[in-house]
Amino acid sequence: MIEKVLKKVDVPFPLYQIDIINSDDEMLKAISDELGLSLSVDEMRRIKEYFIAKGRNPYDIELQALGQAWSEHCCYKSSKYYLKQFIFNIESEYVISAIKEDAGVVEFDEDHAYVVAFESHNHPSAIEPYGGAATGIGGILRDVVCMGAKPVALIDPLFFGKPDFPHSVLPKGTKHPLYLLSGVVAGIRDYGNRVGIPTVSGMIFFDNSYLTNCLVNVGCIGIAKKSNIVPSRAGGEDDIFILAGGLTGRDGIHGVTFASAELKETSEEESRGAVQLGNPIIKEPLIHACLEVIEKKLITGMKDLGGGGLSCAVGEMALAAGFGARVFLDRVPLKEPDMAPWEIWVSESQERMMITAKPEMVDEVLYVFEKWDVPATVVGEVKAEKTLEVYYKDFKVYDMDIEFVTSGPEYCRSYLPKKVEVKGEERINPPKDYLRVFKDMLQHPNVASREWVIRQYDHQVRASTILRPLQGRINRETHGDSAIIKPTESWRGLAITADVNPWMTKIDPFWGTASSFDEMIRNLIAVNSKPHSFVDCLNFGNPEKPERMGEFVESVKAMGWMARGINLPCVSGNVSFYNETPHSAVAPTPTLLGIGIIEDIRNAITSYFKRVGSSIVLVGETEAEFGGSVYSAVTGQKSYLVPRTSPERLKTYSDAMLESFKEFKVLACHDISGGGLAIAIAEMCFGKGLGAEIDLRGIAGDAHVKLFSESNTRWIVELPEEDAQGFIAFLMERGCRAFEIGCVSKDSISFNDSNIAFEMGVSEAEELWRNGLSRYVV
Template sequence: MADTVDNAIAGPEATQPFAELGLKPDEYQRIRDILGRRPTSSELAMYSVMWSEHCSYKSSKVHLRQFGEKAPKTDALLVGIGENAGVVDIGDGWAVTFKVESHNHPSYVEPYQGAATGVGGIVRDIMSMGARPIAVMDPLRFGPLDAADTKRVLPGIVAGIGGYGNCLGLPNIGGEVVFDSSYAGNPLVNALCVGAMRHEDIHLASAKGVGNLVILYGARTGGDGIGGVSVLASETFSDGGPTKRPSVQVGDPFMEKLLIEATLDVLGAGLVEGIQDLGGAGISCATSELASNGDGGMHVWLDRVLLRDRSLSPEEILMSESQERMCAVVTPAKLEEFLAKCAKWDVEAVVIGEVNDSGRLTVDWHGERIVDVPPRSVAHDGPVYQRPLHRPSWQDALQADTPDDLLRPVDGEQLRATALNLIGAPNLASKAWITDQYDRYVQGNTILAQPEDAGMVRVDEQTGLGVAVSCDCNGRFAKLDPYTGAQLALAESYRNVSASGAIPLAVTNCLNFGSPEDPEVMWQFAEAVRGLADGCLELGIPVTGGNVSFYNQTGTTAILPTPVVGVLAVIDDVDRRTPISWGPDGELIYLLGDTRDEFAGSEWAHHVHGHLGGMPPRVDLARERLLSEIMIAGSRDGMLTAAHDISDGGLMITLSEMAMHSGIGARCWLPDDIDPFVQLFAESAGRAVVVVPRSEELRFTEMCAARGLPAHRIGVVDSELGADAGYPGQQVLQISDLLTVTIDELRAAHTATLPAILNA
């Protein structure tokens, strides 16, 4: 028998398992104060999930406000932060929405399903704005490549992302794969999705219009992903009730594909007043958010929900995180047409509620009232914590431990060995073992996919309008200095999309940190958010949404602070995109920007010496902006045939990647005024390599000189170099008289690393 509101009034002193549901005593008391009585078990369940860290952002809210407060002025933002995902104007009546979310903990527990449902969740977020999903990408982080647990989780996570995403028909256009011991026992699975729509198709999650109907459609509701709520269930039901179930949800990508098509069909036909996806906190979240954003009232007949398991209790139905479900608000006149569209796609749909002006969210279960709450108190007025912050006791010592004394390669032979060592380092090696399991071709609009700097997809086939996205983060930089590290992540992502020729417009982020109850972690978080907000303001691109993932730690050891930053950019015609491959012979290779002796947090220090200490590379966002403008102008005016950002591993890795990708060699030289090792392997920010046809050289260098961007001619594309360099018939990359490597050697080192471990 369900615990009704009448019960709650009649039995005010019943003991309730709020602690087991993750609520603190003062939070429980607050619920009692809001309701003026004890909550029913269903209400308690709803508040407990909606006030969880994951749903309420209670520890991060006070910091995340900066993204709004410091938002740069822009006309590009059609829907700002706070909705399911921000919406950006890209011109010609088109809008784009994008967002990145984490699915870290489920992916550790059950790699395949955890990662698969991470993709499913973010895709529904994008659909709930009215957009057709057009691409996905996945920033991933694992423990050391050769660690036993990496071999347990990585293949499953990759197969899960591929198995789900491929089945939806969404091209996977990039991402990141990073290995670091701090992620052993806590891999990060972040999933990003981009969607496109016409301006008039933008939809919001709100239940407006008294008398309008609330429809739940998609998969049936089952007992998966219930987590802590089984505590309640076991209290409510005795023998014969559902037993504790796995907390990781199970995905059905085929259902999600049908859900996408049905949703686009009903949106396209103008049948929907408001729409919301069902993700974390399931029906509790969808109904309370829809009601809270709308006319303020909603009634739900919970027993109408179609179930996979008829023994589920109402508390479980409210909390279930069964995948592939959506909620829509529809006028009664359009109900029949809505249901017909769903039937066409074999998607089940049922009216579960109605919008009213009561100001309350009420839920009935077989005629009995089990929930009667102010919806805002559930969805938006959760607790807010000003968690204590403390700069870590070890921060000074870490920053003082510079890489200056590490043994450096001193001659050509050692530099050559370092280059071949680094190009095969797990973090720099080819990720084809992973990305070849993702479909990058489907939809026929993929212009650039990894290993390019940014992923790029065409939005409008007629005009060539497109978008580019990159996501980046070096967690080592963030550990050395979270404020700077977050800005470096932003700078790299911004630089990557710019290198492709697209104009940066907006930012999303996935902030992966340890426990917010640890003041030192909270300090890292606060600093990273402050750095990112300041950086976005300076670069003039707003944060449109994002996600916070806390409690990423094993025991008391937190992961590297990992604020993954995604930047979305627009390109008016994808035909002018700039790839990373160079050629043909005779084109000139230019290094843009300044190189300094900056090795703290570098891939060289990490891979060769296992060292992490010092201060991260200097950030100069004005310089980043200038570099971006130069690369975009170069693309627009046909002055560049290739561009590639310089980041992990430094210039040598950038040149090697360009040579490998194009299959053509080059003769390069280094400026005299800088140590060759520093020039080749330092990770100074604000730099890129660009390739200029001879006919455009003067125009390009004059532009750089006029704008004050250092541009050094460091090489020329040369496919005939092999014979002179002692490698007849081979393509080689030659750096002054210091070192010569063949592209075959680079490729061999680059491609061997992941298969050697993962196929073993």
């Protein structure tokens, strides 16, 4: 219907002028829809007013640029209001840059900073799992490299529908969870391994709310000399824009607008072009070349071309510096020669970086890129006036004020807080057969060994991985709590963990998020690191629906409450809305990536039992809290009581634990999470094939609560027998509770309480746990 407002401009290339000045609301809507802008009528009206004031109609490239800049993905229009209110500005003197740039920058030691970024690549991965996940890795690496940092670790939390979901009832247009899992893991593997950055942490979670919207979150941590940190902005007037990296093609057009709408049955056919193609063998030298021009101080600014392509990168780099820019689009090296100017401008082709440099440095910059066989081209210049002009074959195709383009709307969307069903005192029954429940838990896909995935990632390249995700006997390891990387020559290390519990957030977004935060801190403490910062990747449904917005607001509120309470700064993050189809919306999934500092990596604590006869101590308080638990899943009992926590309690325990590690020879430490105490003990046994004799009679309460509840702020600690009582007294003096619950033994895991007792051979239990996930995959 918009043909009548489209006018081909008389130039020797495809360019249209669109008559929006004379368009009514209906036509404005049609323009947005048919050009794929994903803008609302209100937003279109604002554009119309702008062009009325300018006295002319926009070209297609100008409308496309606004569609990119004002997308949810680029300007966070639905989330910013709440993020500002709850999460931003947690004061910390060691944060160098939070939120403002492509990645967070935090002091590591006197000379170094670590750089961290975390993003979702959900929609592309649902359509094309291999390419979507691979380019997710590519994008997050660029976010870290463009700050001047060398990437040292990758982190990949993944969420899929249940692995045994029957093919016959898959919703139309949906790919099977196992197909998605294999594709996504292969994509991460082939990209991450090829660029030579270790994948050291992550998670895999199965729940049918992810059936039509799998989630692929990717995080990256880098290390930089503080003096090498590069801003994502131009240095000054007359600086030259240099585009480096891969060629620009039609892949990835409308990636951000596609990511800012719900997926539907036909998304595959319509949006395949929005999924970019990755090439790690351009990326690997691109990283080297970028780091070389930074090390040699040849450049003034650098920004990766991610969502929105050139359109977003040029504008943001110029505006952040307080300038404007002039760009010559016909200089951009293309994959396909017949691309229209607007396509070049918004393409999200991978492996590209925008650099600004002083004119006298340009030749030297180009030499470095040529040496690495990476194409690099001068495409524009910085100018004083704050407007952005784009030329194509000497014709000005774009002329707008940068402040207008980048002043995306911000909404305070209405929301409905979720009503959590609590029916008085909740009664969760003990199981008929404890051993059966224990076995079902061990082989549950959300509990079982992740070895099948972890081994496909090179987690040791760069030779700086100190604690790997798998720990214990060679070839028969167990899970660790956090990975540790030693990024510099000093003994100081970075502990890394990724956590969220979607079963809990689904029932109760507030307490579920608080629990996820608690788990993140527990994992950092368990390896003997001090929690230092965190980033979030917030995956939710359609924010235009008040109940979805309610989930988001509750979740962000909880995160802010916990983070502020223990004074942990949030240094970067990403919001991914519209993870929703007519079939379902994803469980609220605020994935958290936690970073801790360990002063001396030689004091790192691993998760598995070391020697027969040593004492096993439970630290923390156990309540009947089964909401979102593995126990409620395997016994089929509905529970709404998601575990509670508080920042005060978490801080008291965390500080006491870290202090105790200095005083006592702790042999192993593991946090208690999915499956409760019973599963934590079992995982600690598997690392070295040792057993455990657990006696819970010294603790009040029901056996099934003590064994399977997932109460927060708890750990299992192994200590030499003679130290156990001293350790417990040490914790009690600091206001914590701790109980000696047994000892490490040889061949079997046994649990005893006043009314119940059950036992299982370690190797038999281990086999269930090892095959729980791998039985579904080849």
